[in-house]
Amino acid sequence: MRNIVLGNEAVAQGAIDAGISGVYAYPGTPSTEITEYIQRKKDEKYLDIHANWSANEKTAMEAALGMSYSGKRAMAVMKHVGLNVAMDAFMNMAIAGVNGGLVVVVADDPSMHSSQNEQDSRYLANFARIPIVEPSNQQEAYDMIRHAFNLSEQLQLPVLLRLVTRLSHSRSLVTFNKPRKQKKINFLEDIKRFQLIPARAKPQYDKLIKKQKRIRTFSEESPFNKLVISKDTSLGIIASGIAYNYLMENFQEGCRYSCLKVSQYLLPRKQIKYLFDHCEKILVLEEGYPFIEEQLADFFEEDHKVIGRLTGHLNRTGELNPSMVAKALGIKKKKTNKIPDFVTGRPPQLCDGCGHRDTFNALDEIRKIIGDKQIFGDIGCYALGALAPHHTISTLIDMGASITMAKGAADAGVHPAIAIIGDSTFTHSGMTGLLDCINDKSPITLIISDNSAVAMTGGQNSAALAKLKNICLGLGVDPEHLKMIEPLPKNHEENVAIIQKELDYKGVSVIIAQRACVRLPGERKKMIKEILAAQN
Amino acid sequence: MITNIILAGVGGQGILTIAATLDTASLNNALFFKQSEVHGMSQRGGAVESHLRISDGQIYSDLIPMGEADMILGMEPMEVLRYLPFLKKEGWIITEKNPFVNISDYPPMDAIFTKIESYKNHLIIDASAIAKKLGVTKAANMVLLGAASHFIPIKDRALRAAIKSLFQSKSDRMVQLNLKAFDAGKQYVTTMESVLK
Numbered sequence: 001m002r003n004i005v006l007g008n009e010a011v012a013q014g015a016i017d018a019g020i021s022g023v024y025a026y027p028g029t030p031s032t033e034i035t036e037y038i039q040r041k042k043d044e045k046y047l048d049i050h051a052n053w054s055a056n057e058k059t060a061m062e063a064a065l066g067m068s069y070s071g072k073r074a075m076a077v078m079k080h081v082g083l084n085v086a087m088d089a090f091m092n093m094a095i096a097g098v099n100g101g102l103v104v105v106v107a108d109d110p111s112m113h114s115s116q117n118e119q120d121s122r123y124l125a126n127f128a129r130i131p132i133v134e135p136s137n138q139q140e141a142y143d144m145i146r147h148a149f150n151l152s153e154q155l156q157l158p159v160l161l162r163l164v165t166r167l168s169h170s171r172s173l174v175t176f177n178k179p180r181k182q183k184k185i186n187f188l189e190d191i192k193r194f195q196l197i198p199a200r201a202k203p204q205y206d207k208l209i210k211k212q213k214r215i216r217t218f219s220e221e222s223p224f225n226k227l228v229i230s231k232d233t234s235l236g237i238i239a240s241g242i243a244y245n246y247l248m249e250n251f252q253e254g255c256r257y258s259c260l261k262v263s264q265y266l267l268p269r270k271q272i273k274y275l276f277d278h279c280e281k282i283l284v285l286e287e288g289y290p291f292i293e294e295q296l297a298d299f300f301e302e303d304h305k306v307i308g309r310l311t312g313h314l315n316r317t318g319e320l321n322p323s324m325v326a327k328a329l330g331i332k333k334k335k336t337n338k339i340p341d342f343v344t345g346r347p348p349q350l351c352d353g354c355g356h357r358d359t360f361n362a363l364d365e366i367r368k369i370i371g372d373k374q375i376f377g378d379i380g381c382y383a384l385g386a387l388a389p390h391h392t393i394s395t396l397i398d399m400g401a402s403i404t405m406a407k408g409a410a411d412a413g414v415h416p417a418i419a420i421i422g423d424s425t426f427t428h429s430g431m432t433g434l435l436d437c438i439n440d441k442s443p444i445t446l447i448i449s450d451n452s453a454v455a456m457t458g459g460q461n462s463a464a465l466a467k468l469k470n471i472c473l474g475l476g477v478d479p480e481h482l483k484m485i486e487p488l489p490k491n492h493e494e495n496v497a498i499i500q501k502e503l504d505y506k507g508v509s510v511i512i513a514q515r516a517c518v519r520l521p522g523e524r525k526k527m528i529k530e531i532l533a534a535q536n
Numbered sequence: 537m538i539t540n541i542i543l544a545g546v547g548g549q550g551i552l553t554i555a556a557t558l559d560t561a562s563l564n565n566a567l568f569f570k571q572s573e574v575h576g577m578s579q580r581g582g583a584v585e586s587h588l589r590i591s592d593g594q595i596y597s598d599l600i601p602m603g604e605a606d607m608i609l610g611m612e613p614m615e616v617l618r619y620l621p622f623l624k625k626e627g628w629i630i631t632e633k634n635p636f637v638n639i640s641d642y643p644p645m646d647a648i649f650t651k652i653e654s655y656k657n658h659l660i661i662d663a664s665a666i667a668k669k670l671g672v673t674k675a676a677n678m679v680l681l682g683a684a685s686h687f688i689p690i691k692d693r694a695l696r697a698a699i700k701s702l703f704q705s706k707s708d709r710m711v712q713l714n715l716k717a718f719d720a721g722k723q724y725v726t727t728m729e730s731v732l733k
């Protein structure tokens with residue numbers, strides 16, 4: 001039977017059928033639906049799979065490792081920038097190795113549809129010296145997650161499965177396999193490799209380096225890396241992931257040139273060597289950074305054999321599409337219509353009645369006095385405060401940076417230094433920064449815009465729910481300077497006055513602006529209200 | 537044979553429901569499809585698009601190549617213009633008539649309509665009014681789908697079955713209302729002989 005699923009859902013169903021016992025994740029576009037799907041199926045089918053959200057990607061990665069250490073299969077899921085947060089665990093578990101299969105699923109966002117950058121996770125997997133699999137369509141996404149778990153168990157290494165937005169968020173028909181059994185708790189007899197003191201880490205690292213040859217051989221023998229040879233030797237093509245689709249879109253009847261489809265790394269040297277020996281030029285098609293191209297290109301740019309993004313045959317940044325690939329192949333372009341000049345952009349906006357709006361309105365009064373350079377922002381729906389009509393926040397770098405950048409500015413003598421952060425972002429990465437402020441007595445005013453949800457990614461449960469006050473007090477915020485406000489138009493004057501008063505204080509103030517996201521279903525809002533009432 | 541459709545609109549207008557209906561209907565008709573959509577930030581009142589490709593054979597790209605769309609189906613008249621570079625020479629523009637104005641620099645309506653009307657194959661429908669008459673303002677998207685169905689190679693039966701299965705979880709009433717909206721859109725175009733020629 002064929003099932004309609006998103007690329008992300010194909011990965012999720014594939015992981016369930018591959019016998020995982022847990023998925024650990026923090027939401028982030030374009031990866032969110034993977035975990036949401038498993039949560040849904042868990043409820044529908046009473047699956048024995050851990051699927052609750054983690055506080056951030058690092059806690060997710062480490063919990064997945066703990067499950068794998070115990071002998072069961074685990075998956076860690078995140079968006080590309082999430083892998084930066086989890087990097088410490090990621091690098092070191094590559095050294096220690098795994099026990100139960102462990103696959104890290106990372107969804108990259110080339111063209112930055114919903115992200116701060118378009119970093120390519122393949123570099124980070126390569127940095128950790130672990131295998132990568134990269135499906136090119138929904139069926140492969142389903143099939144390859146099981147393949148990735150098998151690889152992980154054979155090599156006793158974590159494996160990275162790389163997705164990109166256009167596969168994550170594209171629906172198609174997928175045939176499912178028979179599910180296989182989950183694993184039982186089964187400790188390794190010798191657990192020393194999980195103790196990364198230098199004496200153990202050194203031999204483990206050597207082992208990892210020695211494994212590289214096997215990783216390469218696995219790639220050369222992988223059914224997902226396919227070399228198709230053609231008589232035309234003027235060009236050879238290496239196409240990875242979804243770039244392969246854009247190639248084939250231009251050759252419906254079969255590719256005119258010899259082509260290597262790459263869906264598993266390390267790069268299959270044998271097949272690439274064949275292309276190099278037989279073809280005059282090599283065109284590399286890949287979504288994201290020129291990862292393959294950089295490995296193959298001539299450093300001195302003397303022989304011009306390898307062409308792609310680095311040589312200007314394809315756009316250097318941003319996503320590919322079939323039309324760009326057609327151009328690189330020298331296929332003549334059709335004349336297309338133009339977008340009329342009068343068509344204007346339509347950026348996203350905060351919903352009507354959103355509490356962030358009221359918080360921004362209050363801050364806008366402050367901005368009139370202090371100017372527009374001293375409000376350090378963060379990521380979430382309230383990031384829209386960087387755009388019209390608000391233009392409230394001055395900065396947005398990474399999750400948690402509002403607090404620590406305000407601290408740095410305050411340490412530099414800037415006053416007032418205001419930070420605004422969401423509830424989920426605060427528990428993801430803001431708490432430690434606040435501790436720094438308190439220990440250092442850095443005079444900042446922190447506004448936690450608490451809508452009791454992870455709204456930007458679809459309203460997931462927030463780890464911060466009903467905990468913010470106690471967290472702040474526990475970290476050492478002076479109770480005199482911990483204020484609660486309700487961001488509503490009718491409280492505008494009062495809220496402005498409270499913020500203004502705290503700005504005069506030369507220490508750490510925290511103002512929690514609390515009102516549930518208006519987009520949440522009525523039932524959820526009611527539940528949140530009850531939980532908060534019990535706490536306050 | 538492949539049919540490429542760009543669905544265009546503003547977050548919250550029901551573009552993805554049209555897409556989901558066509559997906560299910562394709563499956564009902566034993567056709568292949570690929571349908572890429574936008575999630576995340578832009579769903580908050582921003583421009584939203586979906587690329588839908590339906591075929592009796594294998595489909596490679598999730599994205600429609602430039603100049604290859606058989607149809608731009610829009611819930612908003614300015615939004616359809618955003619995707620003109622995708623439209624085939626003889627492709628159809630089918631759009632809701634009423635603008636969704638949530639930006640301060642929305643262009644003049646006559647400029648928009650003049651541009652749409654400069655394409656031979658166009659259809660501007662007051663789908664909201666038709667839906668409102670039926671008592672389901674929210675089903676304007678299904679009116680539009682009904683109108684567009686004349687030009688999409690999927691059988692009505694499959695489309696109606698898809699609407700049923702999609703709205704079943706809501707209520708029987710929702711199924712009936714959405715089917716009615718679909719039929720009204722279909723009927724609206726049937727009366728326009730010039731269009732169907």
Ligand SMILES: Cc1ncc(C[n+]2csc(CCOP(=O)(O)OP(=O)(O)O)c2C)c(N)n1
Pocket residue numbers: 026027028029057079081082083085379380381382399421422423424425426451453454455456457462
């Ligand atoms: C490291 C990292 N992980 C995830 C994301 C995606 N993301 C950014 S902010 C955010 C959560 C926002 O929640 P909250 O702070 O509560 O603000 P809200 O959207 O609810 O207003 C998410 C999931 C990201 N940009 N970076």
Ligand code: SF4
Pocket residue numbers: 349350351353354355356381451455456517518519520580
């Ligand atoms: S989803 Fe919620 S938090 Fe985000 S803009 Fe809408 S109301 Fe505000």
